[in-house]
Amino acid sequence: MTCNRRGYLDNFPRVNLGIWPTPLQRMGRIGQQLNHHNLFIKRDDLTGLGQGGNKTRSLEFLLGDARKRGADVILTAGGLQSNLCSLTAAACCKLGIECLLVHNDDKPDNPEGNMILNRILGAKSVFVGKVDEQQRTCEMEKIARELQAGGRKPYIIYNGASTPMGALGYVSAAFELFNQIQSQELDIRHVAIVGAMGGTASGLVLGTALLGHPYHVHVISVEYPKPVLHRLMDQLIEGASRIIQEVEGLEPITSPEDVMTIYDDYLGEGYAIPTQLSRRTLYEFARTEGILLEHVYTSKCVGGFLDLIQKGIIPPDEGACYIHTGGLASIFTSTIDTLLSWC
Numbered sequence: 001m002t003c004n005r006r007g008y009l010d011n012f013p014r015v016n017l018g019i020w021p022t023p024l025q026r027m028g029r030i031g032q033q034l035n036h037h038n039l040f041i042k043r044d045d046l047t048g049l050g051q052g053g054n055k056t057r058s059l060e061f062l063l064g065d066a067r068k069r070g071a072d073v074i075l076t077a078g079g080l081q082s083n084l085c086s087l088t089a090a091a092c093c094k095l096g097i098e099c100l101l102v103h104n105d106d107k108p109d110n111p112e113g114n115m116i117l118n119r120i121l122g123a124k125s126v127f128v129g130k131v132d133e134q135q136r137t138c139e140m141e142k143i144a145r146e147l148q149a150g151g152r153k154p155y156i157i158y159n160g161a162s163t164p165m166g167a168l169g170y171v172s173a174a175f176e177l178f179n180q181i182q183s184q185e186l187d188i189r190h191v192a193i194v195g196a197m198g199g200t201a202s203g204l205v206l207g208t209a210l211l212g213h214p215y216h217v218h219v220i221s222v223e224y225p226k227p228v229l230h231r232l233m234d235q236l237i238e239g240a241s242r243i244i245q246e247v248e249g250l251e252p253i254t255s256p257e258d259v260m261t262i263y264d265d266y267l268g269e270g271y272a273i274p275t276q277l278s279r280r281t282l283y284e285f286a287r288t289e290g291i292l293l294e295h296v297y298t299s300k301c302v303g304g305f306l307d308l309i310q311k312g313i314i315p316p317d318e319g320a321c322y323i324h325t326g327g328l329a330s331i332f333t334s335t336i337d338t339l340l341s342w343c
């Protein structure tokens with residue numbers, strides 16, 4: 001099969017924010033340990049904007065849309081350690097657009113992790129107190145209306161970029177990965193990716209279904225139980241699929257449902273709460289491959305990925321790839337004592 005799904009969604013408005021393709025590296029030492037000699041990592045932590053990470057891909061489409069609509073200020077929302085917030089701040093710098101971040105928390109006395117990056121990048125932060133995500137969205141919309149009344153053109157990035165438009169980033173990542181697999185003649189039949197709100201995994205699954213079923217996608221949930229993530233992903237896949245059909249005239253070759261398996265076995269007690277496995281993985285992965293993970297997303301996903309290999313669910317004779325989604329900055333909110341207690 002050749003991948004020529006027309007230049008990776010060229011008909012969508014898009015801005016160039018990253019360095020593509022991201023590296024696809026072999027993981028030799030982990031492979032040796034697990035007796036699996038075809039293990040790879042796709043380095044979406046090295047996307048070349050700000051601190052790097054998966055949201056760079058979503059932002060290329062979302063900010064492409066914003067620019068087409070003539071936006072002069074971008075609003076998005078998240079917790080203090082939102083990777084989307086920092087990457088949006090960085091992207092806005094690159095594009096010369098103002099960035100306004102709405103945090104559902106109190107203003108911290110001592111900014112740490114991503115909050116430091118947001119300050120360096122010059123984003124404006126508004127703190128609306130410890131409210132839920134719905135309330136946070138209302139506050140953001142209120143600010144947007146005020147800006148609009150003052151003659152500005154605000155553009156809102158909703159839902160942590162887990163929207164159909166945001167999911168396009170990982171549709172194009174699926175095409176990119178498949179081109180790398182083909183041009184390097186690699187035997188990769190399994191791909192693991194993290195699922196929180198599901199935008200990233202939905203894009204990858206839809207992209208894979210648009211290609212047929214060249215590899216299977218293993219989605220490791222780090223926020224919601226499987227049925228909830230499944231429902232979120234179904235909606236996102238349907239929405240993204242519709243706009244791709246409209247704009248590019250492409251349709252999935254295989255049902256997206258068939259190319260994925262979702263696991264909630266590695267979620268533990270919930271979002272951002274480390275598990276025994278994720279803590280151990282953070283250390284072992286760093287000390288085996290020299291690649292850094294954090295405790296919210298990536299150490300849980302890698303822990304799950306390696307466990308699937310150990311259990312033979314990903315068999316030793318079928319190549320496999322983990323997609324590193326970045327997010328390292330949040331690690332710098334932990335004290336050394338906390339971190340070492342995980343070791």
Ligand SMILES: *Cc1c(COP(=O)(O)O)cnc(C)c1O
Nearest residue numbers: 083196197198199200325326327
């Ligand atoms: C946002 C994020 C994810 C998850 O993305 P969803 O699209 O919400 O599932 C994964 N890893 C990192 C580092 C992130 O910042």
